[in-house]
Structure formats: structure tokens, C-alpha cells
Amino acid sequence: MGQYYCQVEEWLLTANTWKKLASDKSGELSIYVHTEESKLSVQKNNRMINITNDQTSFTIDCVIDSQSSDTSGFEVTWFKVQEEGPLTMFSARHDGTLHSAIPDKNLLFGRPLATHYKLTVLQISPTDIGQYYCQVEEWLLTANTWKKLASDKSGELSIYVHTEESKLHVQKNNRMINITNDQTSFTIDCVIDSQSSDASVFEVTWFKVQEDGPLIMFSARHDGTLHSAIPDKNLLFGRPLATHYKLTVLQISPTDIGQYYCQVEEWLLTANTWKKLASDKSGELSIYVHTEGDSKKQTDPLGTALGVTIPLICFLVLVIILLLIKDHKRNSELKKKKDSLWAENNPLTPLPEGTCVAEDHS
The missing domain is CATH 2.60.40.10 (Immunoglobulins)
Structure with missing residues (x-):
């Protein structure tokens, strides 16, 4: 874009020499480069x-x-x-x-x-x-x-x-079990009340509460594998329903006293990738194991009450019987004394000498 012109010079070669004769300039040519407005x-x-x-x-x-x-x-x-x-x-x-x-x-x-x-x-x-x-x-x-x-x-x-509000819910009712000498096992139930998706799968882990943090006992993973974290403990896994998991502790001992619960994770398989949707925790199951030695040391309230009440009743009955006997004896003595007093107050009149009492032979 701009103005253009040409300049002309006239030259002549004479005796092998160039000689400039004249010079002249043309008119101008104005150039404008026009770019069309973009239509993009x-x-x-x-x-x-x-x-x-x-x-x-x-x-x-x-x-x-x-x-x-x-x-x-x-x-x-x-x-x-x-x-x-x-x-x-x-x-x-x-x-x-x-x-x-x-x-x-x-x-x-x-x-x-x-x-x-x-x-x-x-x-x-x-x-x-x-x-x-x-x-x-x-x-x-x-x-x-x-x-x-x-x-x-x-x-x-x-x-x-946006992560939708989780619909996963695990039953949270707390329970207590007193294990007696006749019982050899107890079961920790884990029941899922609701879930976020019908296509969800679950990973369930059971824990025992301890002072230094929860102890992992057993896991039923979302990929279907099972894992026991306490190999020397006899544990039995079960799943009677799709939303009901349970772990049974066999061959129980006093060391099994404590609180237990389960943790449920909800997983969903999307595009061949597992995605964790939610997590929820159950209520606690409290276990008390009573052995024979413990039973002797522990006091049964009902037994104690009966042990006190029955002897007391027997004692009261005995006292009442003794009082009745004593009262009866006292009444007998009073009656004898009364008869004696009547004889003293009413003496017999003697018959005159020579008077015969006719004997009735009829």
C-alpha cells in the first residue's frame, strides 16, 4: 500500500563512453491493499x-x-x-x-x-x-x-x-450380649437400610474398639474377595441377603469382651473404573463374656433377693408360731387359775350326820 512512480534517464554511448543526456519522472500510482472484514x-x-x-x-x-x-x-x-x-x-x-x-x-x-x-x-x-x-x-x-x-x-x-447426597444408611442400633458358659459364638450383624444406586456394590469391614484405635478384624471387599486381618481367630463370614452381612466369632473367650461395629463403603463401577460413592458406620455391639469363675464372683440380684427374703419369711413364721404357742399356754394357765378361784369362793356345804343319800338303783 502506497504511491509508486518511475524515473527515466537517457544515456548515450559515444567513443566507448556513456553520457547522460536527460532525466524525467513519471506520474504516481497509488496502491491500496484492501483486506475484507473477517467472516469467521x-x-x-x-x-x-x-x-x-x-x-x-x-x-x-x-x-x-x-x-x-x-x-x-x-x-x-x-x-x-x-x-x-x-x-x-x-x-x-x-x-x-x-x-x-x-x-x-x-x-x-x-x-x-x-x-x-x-x-x-x-x-x-x-x-x-x-x-x-x-x-x-x-x-x-x-x-x-x-x-x-x-x-x-x-x-x-x-x-x-456435583456429588449427590449419599443415600447409604447402615442400621445404627446399639446392642448388648451377655455370653454365658453354654454359648460358644456371637454374631456381628451389618444391615444396609438404603443405598445410593441400584447398581452399587459394598465393601464391609468389621472392627473391634480399642484404646489405641479400632482393630480391623475382617473385610468383605467390593471386588468379591475376603480378607481376615486376624488369622489366628476363628471367624465365619455370611451374607444371607444382598444387604445383610454378618461375621460370627467362634470359640469365644474372655478376650472377646468389648465393642464391635462394621464400616460399609458403597462403590459403583463406571467406565470400567471403580468409584467410591459413600461410607457409613453401624451401631456398636457390646459383648460381655461370663466364665464360671466370674459367675461365682458376681452377684445375681434375684438370687440375692431370694436368699434374703426366704430366710426372713421362715423366721417370721417361726416367731408367729412361737407367739401362738406362748399365747395358748398363757390362756390355759389363766383358765386353770380361774377354776381354782371359783372353788375357793364357793366352798361345798357338808351334809348333817346320819343323813343318808339314797342310791338310785333305777
């Missing part, structure tokens, strides 16, 4: 996605609405917004090559239409929260040379990885 436009609508437990991926679309030339080529680059500047994730270059800037991130590129590019983020996690966008450059191949025509930026996609 990328969709700029902002979107938001809440990722739930059931979702394993999200897609960042990059749609070109218009372009400057029908023969244009595009270079599309995806970015994640960060405080220190945009982080380059992936590029689909105008020469057809692909380049991932995050090798350890599982990304899937696609181009369903000539003007529709997309990048899918697989195996999402809470670290994927953020804003994403794409940058499109329009290129034109002229005379075997790539020329950049224009550049445009898309709107932002905001990703929120």
Missing part, C-alpha cells in the same frame, strides 16, 4: 453443566457459525481457565495433526461436521471443576503457503462436579 464467527453462548454420580464425562463443543472462505482450514485449541492464565488442553491443527497438552488426562477428540469440533473429558473427577472454552483460527492455503485469516473465541462452558 464461533458460537459464544455460555453453558453450565452439573456433573452427578451417574455421569462419567462431559463434552466441550466448538461450533463455527460462519467463515471467510469456503476453502478455509481451521485450527481449534481447547483451554481451561486458570488464575495464572489459560491452560492449553488439546489442539486440532490446521494441517490435520492432533496434539494433547495433558498426556495423563483421558481426552477424546471428535469432528462430527466440518464446522463442529468437540473434545470429551473422560473419567471426570472433582479436579475438573472450572470453565472451558475453545479458540478457532482460520487459515487459507495460497501458493502452497498457509496464511492465517482470522481468529475467534467461543463462549465458556462451566463445569460443576
